Amino acid sequence: MSKNYVIGFPRIGEQRELKRVLEEFWAKKCSFDDVEKIAKELKKRHWEYQKDAKMDFISSNDFSLYDNMLDTSIMLGAIPKRFRHLKDEELYFAMARGNASSVAMEMTKWFNTNYHYIVPELSPNDEYRLNASKIIDEYNEAKALGIKTKINIIGPITYLGLSKRVDRGDVYEFWGKIVPLYEDLLKVISTLDDEIVVQIDEPIFAKGLDTKVLSLIKPTYDRLCKVSSHIKITVVTYFEHSNEATKILVHTPIWALGLDFVHGSINLDSLERIASSGKKLICGVVNGRNIWVNDIKKNVEILEDIAKSVQKENIIISSSCSFLHSPYTLKYEQKLDPQIKEWLSFALEKLGEISLISKIFFDREDNLGVAQKEALQKNIQANQSRKNSSLIHNKTVQTRVHNLAKFQREGASTKRLSIQRELLGYGDLATTTIGSFPQTPQLRKARSDFNAALISKEEYDNVIKKYINECIAIQEECGLDILVHGEPERNDMVEYFGEQLEGFAFTQNGWVQSYGSRCVKPPLIYGDVSRPKPMTLEWIIYAQSKTKKIVKGMLTGPVTILNWSFVRDDIPKSEVSKQIALGICDEIENLQNAGIKIIQVDEAAFKEGYPLRKDKIKEYEEWAVRDFKIAVSSAKETTQIHTHMCYSEFNDIIDTIENMDADVISIETARSGNELLKIFKKAGYTKEVGPGVYDIHSPRIPGVEEIVKQIELLLEVLPKEQLWINPDCGLKTRKWEEVIPALKNMVEAARIAKDRV
Ligand code: GLN
Ligand code: ZN
Numbered sequence: 001m002s003k004n005y006v007i008g009f010p011r012i013g014e015q016r017e018l019k020r021v022l023e024e025f026w027a028k029k030c031s032f033d034d035v036e037k038i039a040k041e042l043k044k045r046h047w048e049y050q051k052d053a054k055m056d057f058i059s060s061n062d063f064s065l066y067d068n069m070l071d072t073s074i075m076l077g078a079i080p081k082r083f084r085h086l087k088d089e090e091l092y093f094a095m096a097r098g099n100a101s102s103v104a105m106e107m108t109k110w111f112n113t114n115y116h117y118i119v120p121e122l123s124p125n126d127e128y129r130l131n132a133s134k135i136i137d138e139y140n141e142a143k144a145l146g147i148k149t150k151i152n153i154i155g156p157i158t159y160l161g162l163s164k165r166v167d168r169g170d171v172y173e174f175w176g177k178i179v180p181l182y183e184d185l186l187k188v189i190s191t192l193d194d195e196i197v198v199q200i201d202e203p204i205f206a207k208g209l210d211t212k213v214l215s216l217i218k219p220t221y222d223r224l225c226k227v228s229s230h231i232k233i234t235v236v237t238y239f240e241h242s243n244e245a246t247k248i249l250v251h252t253p254i255w256a257l258g259l260d261f262v263h264g265s266i267n268l269d270s271l272e273r274i275a276s277s278g279k280k281l282i283c284g285v286v287n288g289r290n291i292w293v294n295d296i297k298k299n300v301e302i303l304e305d306i307a308k309s310v311q312k313e314n315i316i317i318s319s320s321c322s323f324l325h326s327p328y329t330l331k332y333e334q335k336l337d338p339q340i341k342e343w344l345s346f347a348l349e350k351l352g353e354i355s356l357i358s359k360i361f362f363d364r365e366d367n368l369g370v371a372q373k374e375a376l377q378k379n380i381q382a383n384q385s386r387k388n389s390s391l392i393h394n395k396t397v398q399t400r401v402h403n404l405a406k407f408q409r410e411g412a413s414t415k416r417l418s419i420q421r422e423l424l425g426y427g428d429l430a431t432t433t434i435g436s437f438p439q440t441p442q443l444r445k446a447r448s449d450f451n452a453a454l455i456s457k458e459e460y461d462n463v464i465k466k467y468i469n470e471c472i473a474i475q476e477e478c479g480l481d482i483l484v485h486g487e488p489e490r491n492d493m494v495e496y497f498g499e500q501l502e503g504f505a506f507t508q509n510g511w512v513q514s515y516g517s518r519c520v521k522p523p524l525i526y527g528d529v530s531r532p533k534p535m536t537l538e539w540i541i542y543a544q545s546k547t548k549k550i551v552k553g554m555l556t557g558p559v560t561i562l563n564w565s566f567v568r569d570d571i572p573k574s575e576v577s578k579q580i581a582l583g584i585c586d587e588i589e590n591l592q593n594a595g596i597k598i599i600q601v602d603e604a605a606f607k608e609g610y611p612l613r614k615d616k617i618k619e620y621e622e623w624a625v626r627d628f629k630i631a632v633s634s635a636k637e638t639t640q641i642h643t644h645m646c647y648s649e650f651n652d653i654i655d656t657i658e659n660m661d662a663d664v665i666s667i668e669t670a671r672s673g674n675e676l677l678k679i680f681k682k683a684g685y686t687k688e689v690g691p692g693v694y695d696i697h698s699p700r701i702p703g704v705e706e707i708v709k710q711i712e713l714l715l716e717v718l719p720k721e722q723l724w725i726n727p728d729c730g731l732k733t734r735k736w737e738e739v740i741p742a743l744k745n746m747v748e749a750a751r752i753a754k755d756r757v
Helices: 017-026 032-052 068-076 088-097 133-144 156-161 171-190 203-207 211-226 243-249 265-277 296-307 338-342 347-363 370-388 395-402 413-424 441-451 457-478 537-545 558-563 573-593 614-631 654-660 675-682 704-717 736-756
Strands: 107-109 116-118 150-154 196-201 231-236 256-260 280-286 315-319 502-505 512-515 518-520 524-530 550-556 598-602 640-644 664-667 688-691
Touching: 017 032, 032 133, 032 347, 068 088, 068 116, 068 133, 068 150, 068 156, 068 171, 116 512, 133 150, 133 171, 150 171, 156 171, 156 203, 156 211, 171 196, 171 211, 171 231, 211 231, 211 243, 231 280, 243 256, 243 265, 256 265, 265 296, 280 296, 280 347, 296 315, 296 347, 296 370, 315 347, 338 370, 347 370, 395 524, 395 573, 413 640, 441 457, 457 537, 457 736, 524 573, 537 550, 537 573, 550 573, 558 573, 558 614, 573 598, 573 614, 614 654, 654 675, 675 688, 675 704, 704 736
Parallel strands: 150 196, 196 231, 231 256, 256 280, 280 315, 550 598, 598 640, 640 664, 664 688
Antiparallel strands: 107 116, 502 524, 512 518
């Protein structure tokens, strides 16, 4: 009986082999053959790992050289016009990354993960044509190795739902054009073998769709199931429940339904329906997007519960989603505290969990082999020690959170702002930056030398001090009003704080793909969070001592620290975020007492934490706003709080942003003229705003007149008293040669604009 199922597997390689070879290829240091060779090796290795772990359903076409949505666009021939003259890998990577003559396709977050996909660009004039070669090749590649795979494809409704139309029309109008291509694809697949399982991913069903889109489900799956009796179609959803779609899917001829019982336990409400349909149920019980050992006993209990409705022979045990969102293996972790390491499970280890769960569930515990008995014992013990460990539980933190009385700062914002303007002495259209300045090769080298103990702390600190001296001098020379220290001591805006907070751990190799070849290594929040000592004070004070102008303190906010980490799952996220908030709150108190007058609390990832389902948004907003406010609650009326957010679309969340009660917010509107600023006016936003006046993501140096124009556009929307002038994000990825002239031009432009109004 086949019972162990994996939705999908990470592809970047356990040592990021794919990343390395891709980047060499892009730098023209190796050939495309080299890329293909590595890709082939990785696929083989990944299939074999899964086979050795006794997985019965192993995927092909979950591999990708860049992104699966992009692969789907290629499969459908959905190629934007500007790329159509290109072929093969040149076409593929140009769509992903742009080339000398054409800008790349847009990229955006895959649901509520930190993975980013390439957004399909559809136009009414497109003619689509099937190209199934990648799918066929990968299937045959595995088959030649003696592995019969299921074929993963992204479903038509999700594909369309995540696309954008160049004419801004309704993407679902293209349903009639796209579904026949999926039918053709299945026809081709049906010739590959006598019996094939095709997994069709429809994660968009987990968002809760409107009736119009829901009405497409039945015709789509009736048609796709009709194509061939050789094909068993499995529809999988993840990240939330998809009960609305399940209601419909049970009335189509699909073979199986895959549901996430970790993030969508409400899926349990659909069990009776699924049972009476007689379909297979792929039960996603092993969390595919975190790093903690599963509680095997609890997983088995859930399955026993499911089995009260659904017949046991129709149950298949699975990951909750693709393991793409989890790091690869614990094998390379040499530095983690052994106790913490025991609590962790990455993709490879999770395979073992799936097989152990299914052994217990289907064969009973008494029949476990010696090694399995040991594994179960280890799992029980790990879960127990996580419950009781003194590493995790910090009474002082818990008491403080429990007794928390102050949830916000004093004073109404209008009063605060008028006090601050007077006291801080900045005028209309004040100029500043978002915080970071170029991370130079010298800085990186000093940091890695220091980490490798090649230079002393004193030597390292001297490099940082020298950088700050220069950074302050440059900002004075540019004529900026409010200065920053430049963040030279920070490798990353979350990691830097995580390293200094208790309750955080760091892996050596816990990489997760973010987009293309880019991976991130999120910190692990394993226990109660506290701040043993000031984290930024020394550097900010040092910078302030070098100038008469005001230096803005620079912190990362609680919600962003949380959203960019792997968070413990034994207490609610909102509780963890509150603990982080208290650490930031203490830091602000220290900075303020040391005479720092403006403090910026970055919430770059505030929007990233939004839940998929509308009915959960309110709850998220409530605690996310609460914790930002707790973080800044120590600020006196006279201390000005800035925040920065790395996006520009505020239409749906403007009231929430207003509720955060920051005195000044800087945002990323540089690429959209004044269009996106209008919501601030419409909402009657009363605090101050710094809409980025130039795009820092490009090496191009903006001219004075161009920035003046941009400022004038902003002035059409908001009055000069309410506007700050700044770039649209931090400058760490730029070079000094770009930054200095750009900032000089920006200051000059602000002066000219001020004279004109
Ligand atoms: N202060 C940070 C910087 O300037 C903010 C970066 C961000 O929001 N992504 O780099
Ligand atoms: Zn930003």
